[in-house]
Amino acid sequence: MKEIxxxxxxxxxxxxxxxxxxxxxxNSQKKDLALIYSLKPCIVSAMFTTNKVQxxxxxxxKENISDRKLRAVIVNSGNANACTGDEGLAAxxxxxxxASNVLEVDAKDVxxxxxxxxxxxxxxxxxxxxxxxxxASLRDDETGNADALxxxxxxxxxxxxxxxxxxxxxxxxxxxxxAKGSGMIHxxxxxxxxxxxxxxAIDAAALxxxxxxxxxxxxxxxxxxxxxxxxxxxxxxxxxxxxNKILTESDVDxxxxxxxxxxxCIYLTRLMARDGExxxxxxxxxxxxxxxxxxxxxxxxxxxxxxxVKTACFGADANWGRVLCAMGYAxxxxxxxxTTVNFKSKAGTIKVCQDGKSISxxxxxxxxxLSEEEIEICISLEDGRGSAEVWGCDLTYDYVxxxxxxxx
Amino acid sequence: MKEIxxxxxxxxxxxxxxxxxxxxxxNSQKKDLALIYSLKPCIVSAMFTTNKVQxxxxxxxKENISDRKLRAVIVNSGNANACTGDEGLAAxxxxxxxASNVLEVDAKDVxxxxxxxxxxxxxxxxxxxxxxxxxASLRDDETGNADALxxxxxxxxxxxxxxxxxxxxxxxxxxxxxAKGSGMIHxxxxxxxxxxxxxxAIDAAALxxxxxxxxxxxxxxxxxxxxxxxxxxxxxxxxxxxxNKILTESDVDxxxxxxxxxxxCIYLTRLMARDGExxxxxxxxxxxxxxxxxxxxxxxxxxxxxxxVKTACFGADANWGRVLCAMGYAxxxxxxxxTTVNFKSKAGTIKVCQDGKSISxxxxxxxxxLSEEEIEICISLEDGRGSAEVWGCDLTYDYVxxxxxxxx
Numbered sequence: 024m025k026e027i028x029x030x031x032x033x034x035x036x037x038x039x040x041x042x043x044x045x046x047x048x049x050n051s052q053k054k055d056l057a058l059i060y061s062l063k064p065c066i067v068s069a070m071f072t073t074n075k076v077q078x079x080x081x082x083x084x085k086e087n088i089s090d091r092k093l094r095a096v097i098v099n100s101g102n103a104n105a106c107t108g109d110e111g112l113a114a115x116x117x118x119x120x121x122a123s124n125v126l127e128v129d130a131k132d133v134x135x136x137x138x139x140x141x142x143x144x145x146x147x148x149x150x151x152x153x154x155x156x157x158x159a160s161l162r163d164d165e166t167g168n169a170d171a172l173x174x175x176x177x178x179x180x181x182x183x184x185x186x187x188x189x190x191x192x193x194x195x196x197x198x199x200x201x202a203k204g205s206g207m208i209h210x211x212x213x214x215x216x217x218x219x220x221x222x223x224a225i226d227a228a229a230l231x232x233x234x235x236x237x238x239x240x241x242x243x244x245x246x247x248x249x250x251x252x253x254x255x256x257x258x259x260x261x262x263x264x265x266x267n268k269i270l271t272e273s274d275v276d277x278x279x280x281x282x283x284x285x286x287x288c289i290y291l292t293r294l295m296a297r298d299g300e301x302x303x304x305x306x307x308x309x310x311x312x313x314x315x316x317x318x319x320x321x322x323x324x325x326x327x328x329x330x331x332v333k334t335a336c337f338g339a340d341a342n343w344g345r346v347l348c349a350m351g352y353a354x355x356x357x358x359x360x361x362t363t364v365n366f367k368s369k370a371g372t373i374k375v376c377q378d379g380k381s382i383s384x385x386x387x388x389x390x391x392x393l394s395e396e397e398i399e400i401c402i403s404l405e406d407g408r409g410s411a412e413v414w415g416c417d418l419t420y421d422y423v424x425x426x427x428x429x430x431x
Numbered sequence: 432m433k434e435i436x437x438x439x440x441x442x443x444x445x446x447x448x449x450x451x452x453x454x455x456x457x458n459s460q461k462k463d464l465a466l467i468y469s470l471k472p473c474i475v476s477a478m479f480t481t482n483k484v485q486x487x488x489x490x491x492x493k494e495n496i497s498d499r500k501l502r503a504v505i506v507n508s509g510n511a512n513a514c515t516g517d518e519g520l521a522a523x524x525x526x527x528x529x530a531s532n533v534l535e536v537d538a539k540d541v542x543x544x545x546x547x548x549x550x551x552x553x554x555x556x557x558x559x560x561x562x563x564x565x566x567a568s569l570r571d572d573e574t575g576n577a578d579a580l581x582x583x584x585x586x587x588x589x590x591x592x593x594x595x596x597x598x599x600x601x602x603x604x605x606x607x608x609x610a611k612g613s614g615m616i617h618x619x620x621x622x623x624x625x626x627x628x629x630x631x632a633i634d635a636a637a638l639x640x641x642x643x644x645x646x647x648x649x650x651x652x653x654x655x656x657x658x659x660x661x662x663x664x665x666x667x668x669x670x671x672x673x674x675n676k677i678l679t680e681s682d683v684d685x686x687x688x689x690x691x692x693x694x695x696c697i698y699l700t701r702l703m704a705r706d707g708e709x710x711x712x713x714x715x716x717x718x719x720x721x722x723x724x725x726x727x728x729x730x731x732x733x734x735x736x737x738x739x740v741k742t743a744c745f746g747a748d749a750n751w752g753r754v755l756c757a758m759g760y761a762x763x764x765x766x767x768x769x770t771t772v773n774f775k776s777k778a779g780t781i782k783v784c785q786d787g788k789s790i791s792x793x794x795x796x797x798x799x800x801l802s803e804e805e806i807e808i809c810i811s812l813e814d815g816r817g818s819a820e821v822w823g824c825d826l827t828y829d830y831v832x833x834x835x836x837x838x839x
Contacts, residue, residue: 076759076767076787106755108768108788141752142789253756330738331834338835344549347514348661351484359484360516379484380516381550420828426739427746 024189024283030168033186033199034222035264036062039167040160041174044153046139046146047101054174056150058157059218060095060126065260067093068231069134070238072255078105079115079145081254084134087119091227093260094132096218097122097157098175100203104137104145105253114147121151125158136216136256138177138203168201175203175216178425183294189283191276192267196223198283202291204255215242217257217291223280224263225270232272233281234259241288244320244413245296246328259284296414297397301421305414306336307399313409318355320411325353326400327415336398337417341366341389343375346400361405368395432597432691438576441594441607442630443672444470447575448568449582452561454547454554455509462582464558466565467626468503468534473668475501476639477542478646480663486513487523487553489662492542495527499635501668502540504626505530505565506583508611512545512553513661522555529559533566544624544664546585546611576609583611583624586833591702597691599684600675604631606691610699612663612706623650625665625699631688632671633678640680641689642667649696652728652821653704654736667692704822705805709829713822714744715807721817726763728819733761734808741826744806749774749797751783754808769813776803 031039041057067088071081087093097118104111115135123130137145160170172182186199204215225233238257263269270277297305308327313319326332329349335342343364350357364376370392375384392398439447449465475496479489495501505526512519523543531538545553568578580590594607612623633641646665671677678685705713716735721727734740737757743750751772758765772784778800783792800806 074756074759075761075764076755103752106752106767106784106787106789108786141750141756142784144789253759330830334831334834337831340835342549344511344514344661347484348482348549351482351661353483356483359514376514376550378516379514380519381514381552418831420831422738423742423745423826423828423831426742427748 024187024286027186027188027197029165029186029199030172030184030201031059031199031218031220032163032165032168034197034220036222036262037220038062038161038163039171040157040162041170042153042156042160045149046099054170055099055101056153056157057098057171057174058095058122058161059171059220060161061260061262063262063264065093065262066225066227066230067091067258067260068227068234069256069258070234072252074253076106076253078103078137078254079107079111080104080135080137081256082112083115083119084136084256087131087134090131092132093134094128095122095126096134096136096258098136098216099150100175100177101139102137102143102145103139103141103254106142107144110144114145117147118150121154125154134258136254138175138216138254141253172201175201177203178300179203179298181294181298183291185287185290187283187287189279191223191270191279194265194267196265196267197221198287200287200291202295204295215255215295217242219259219287221259221261222264223261223270224265224267225261225280229270229272229277230259230261233284236281237285237288240285241292244324244411245292246324246413246415292414296416299416300425301419302416303396303419304336304417305397306416308402308413308415309399309410310402310404311410312404312406313357314407315409316411317409318357319409320413321353321355322350322357322402323411323413325349326402327413330418333415333418336393337419339390339393341375341386341393346402347376347379357404358406363403365401366392367399367401368392368397370395432595432694435594435596435605437573437594437607438580438592438609439467439607439626439628440571440573440576442605442628444630444670445628446470446569446571447579448565448570449578450561450564450568453557454507462578463507463509464561464565465506465579465582466503466530466569467579467628468569469668469670471670471672473501473670474633474635474638475499475666475668476635476642477664477666478642480660482661484514484661486511486545486662487515487519488512488543488545489664490520491523491527492544492664495539495542498539500540501542502536503530503534504542504544504666506544506624507558508583508585509547510545510551510553511547511549511662514550515552518552522553525555526558529562533562542666544662546583546624546662549661580609583609585611586708587611587706589702589706591699591706593695593698595691595695597687599631599678599687602673602675604673604675605629606695608695608699610703612703623663623703625650627667627695629667629669630672631669631678632673632675633669633688637678637680637685638667638669641692644689645693645696648693649700652732652819653700654732654821654823700822704824707824708833709827710824711804711827712744712825713805714824716810716821716823717807717818718810718812719818720812720814721765722815723817724819726765727817728821729761729763730758730765730810731819731821733757734810735821735823738826741823744801745825745827747798747801749783749794749801754810755784755787765812766814771811773809774800775807775809776800776805778803
């Protein structure tokens with residue numbers, strides 16, 4: 024497997040574009056409308072938010088992918104089109120219709136995604152006015168990918184994209200992806216917007232299985248602030264342009280595809296954690312030696328989600344007691360008296376807790392380790408062979424600043 | 432019922448005291464060791480943290496109240512004596528023993544509580560050296576209460592105490608209480624330190640029932656940061672000095688006692704929410720019209736716990752969409768399309784969402800309402816008659832500041 028350029032346009036037969044149509048407020052010249060389009064029919068699989076309050080786009084997209092076929096996704100930023108009632112639903116349907124019209128495909132073959140402020144009517148008229156310009160922005164190269172990526176961002180400060188190439192059945196197969204997301208992110212669902220393209224030929228069941236597994240080990244192990252959005256969506260389109268024999272679950276090459284897709288998803292997950300709203304640090308929490316993977320994941324998530332652990336990471340304070348405390352309210356059993364905690368970064372590794380108790384360590388060295396931009400909290404138990412890796416970030420002044428007056 | 436002065440010393444036969452023994456770090460002259468002592472034997476009831484990692488004092492106190500009898504509580508601040516292993520357990524037992532020695536009571540009749548940093552050995556020798564001074568500090572008046580209260584505080588910026596007087600069986604009965612707690616507070620357990628004294632004569636079963644009910648409707652509906660401490664404890668001692676006929680669950684006066692105890696607990700809960708670490712505002716979330724009280728509580732807690740709702744409260748930003756979003760991931764069913772949200776404070780009331788959708792409202796007026804120090808988010812549903820009231824606070828720069836380097 025090698026990393027390649029081009030994001031969602033890296034896979035053969037995919038185009039993307041993005042423009043500014045005026046949904047984002049103020050004098051901003053930021054793009055806010057994106058389109059990803061496959062020249063050929065695609066098999067699709069997707070995962071959506073588990074929030075009971077679901078944006079209109081989620082309802083429309085769920086329906087439109089139900090036949091597992093898709094050609095395009097239209098995405099706006101600056102407005103979530105959530106809590107907008109029947110008018111919002113009509114607007115989301117209209118978005119799909121407008122895109123299908125200019126692309127000359129069936130409206131049922133277009134998925135819709137929105138991200139931004141909740142409860143404000145979506146100005147569908149500016150989308151309508153700019154739909155031809157959106158189509159005209161489609162490119163099959165890095166430019167198209169970059170334009171679309173810019174148009175799906177909200178409070179993101181970093182671009183999140185990746186593409187990889189693998190070989191399946193003697194053919195070069197590409198997987199490309201873009202994601203947005205920095206706040207309102209919490210495990211247990213498709214937790215932001217992520218659009219993945221691949222030119223692999225793969226059957227619908229295999230694609231779904233591969234996506235579910237990759238999301239379970241990546242986006243569902245990401246936590247920024249404990250809030251689960253009304254709009255989140257991870258969607259993969261596969262158009263078969265690589266020309267490989269159609270991949271099924273029983274093929275030996277299926278695991279090659281799985282690994283590549285998981286690599287792509289974990290890569291984007293780490294970028295999102297690193298770009299958590301206001302975050303200065305990527306915090307990885309690993310648990311090993313748990314009774315099973317489920318318990319390991321629960322313990323790691325609890326530590327990564329704790330506001331007290333997160334603020335300690337911000338302050339580079341080796342307050343390991345908060346880590347044990349957060350594990351203690353995770354709601355699962357573990358042997359606290361056999362818990363070891365190490366803090367790790369490129370500046371080194373330091374053991375701060377053994378057998379659930381304090382051990383003497385250099386506060387100075389610990390501070391140095393925790394002052395790095397990527398830090399790891401390594402928890403080891405003696406309960407079994409379960410393990411999990413979870414990603415989060417620190418909690419900072421800027422998180423409060425960004426969210427204290429988001430709508431203005 | 433009337434409010435009276437004296438805190439835990441308001442009830443007949445109770446004394447309290449507090450001194451500085453040197454557990455709190457640095458050049459601080461803050462008191463850090465407290466004692467509450469009843470001249471007569473008491474019936475006791477208590478609730479403890481549900482965290483799987485429990486401080487040594489929790490283990491000792493659980494054992495010592497198991498016979499439902501108690502005489503005293505010794506409390507230190509500045510060190511949680513949690514994650515301190517066998518030495519920590521020995522230190523907690525020693526604390527009880529030292530207090531019982533000077534008070535000339537059985538060591539099993541002393542409860543122990545600790546609060547402060549986790550994972551640092553408790554310097555039991557400074558407690559030993561100062562135990563006589565601690566006993567000498569005992570007073571049966573406001574001074575004794577004030578000294579003890581100061582000695583149990585950590586990051587608290589406000590003193591949390593109250594006493595009330597009611598009449599039962601023709602006798603004046605008093606309930607007094609003190610509490611500490613501002614960070615690491617989250618519903619579903621006894622969520623901080625709270626010591627309650629009463630001179631009511633009451634049987635053990637009635638006392639337990641009354642405490643459980645009061646805690647359910649007060650401390651368990653408080654959320655500051657989602658972290659559940661290893662050390663939390665709510666404890667009530669009843670010494671019968673009021674001279675009323677022993678109160679049982681079947682007495683008509685039992686509800687008088689219940690109401691007074693609940694009043695005391697809610698009063699302290701509100702003080703704790705108002706004093707949440709870094710908080711500038713008390714945020715009360717009420718849900719009415721839910722299918723049942725359980726669902727109402729889950730929805731209210733989810734909204735009150737959301738980092739995004741809390742930062743919006745800090746910024747006085749009427750971002751009601753975040754309220755609906757937080758309700759959506761509460762994990763219970765409700766009809767989002769029949770949800771109405773009002774923001775309320777002494778500056779007025781404003782409706783911001785009806786039938787789950789935006790309605791037009793004055794942003795200026797909303798900002799004015801949300802700029803008050805006590806604000807209320809009123810959610811009404813049309814699903815039934817369930818209701819709940821939950822207390823929390825905003826999330827601010829100072830929360831990050833206080834917790835970014837707590838140990839230093």
